[in-house]
Amino acid sequence: MENRIPLSYDKPWSSLPRNEPFLENPALEERIFTLCQHHGIQGVHFIKTSQIVVARWVRLKCRYGCDHYNTNWCCPPATVTVREAREILREYKTALLLSGEVDHPHFYQNNSKKRRRQVQFWKGTVAIERELFLLGYHKAFGLTSESCALCKKCTYPENCLFPKEKRPSVESFSIDIFQTLQHIGKETKLAQNTGDHFKHYSIILLE
């Protein structure tokens, strides 16, 4: 499509000086950048889907040890199988990796502050996906960070209350985010204490 954004790989958005546009059309770049700012998204990386690692062990972690399993529309088993995830990723060549960071101690607790941040980042991913769709990326599809927290308690297995916002999580696609980050040369460190910076990631499959 005519207004499609040309991609510039391997340039983390957050590290770009704002006078060095990485989109051909600065007006389009500004629209995406504004959405990122509004939703607390601090980094945007263009990546190739061949750099995304899908691994079966991620599904094991969902099934054993996570209380969102079988309780949320955006988590397994309501989402795709590992095989389907691999097949879907093969239909795309490029993606955006969005990252955010929080440094307050609430992120490991199940409370409203954590939920507010989750919802902000979630809505940002969906809003940018929508914007990209309008900009010509008709296949754009977001994989969000963590399980959906738009409702205080997910209605699963009853009908979702916000189906237009519903997206599978990165983890539910069995994506090994650690190895994926290594592939794109991005360092990450697991937050081990409540005072540590907590990083979270979502992915928008592009084309």
Ligand code: SF4
């Ligand atoms: S919008 Fe509500 S019902 Fe739908 S997946 Fe999210 S938490 Fe569950």
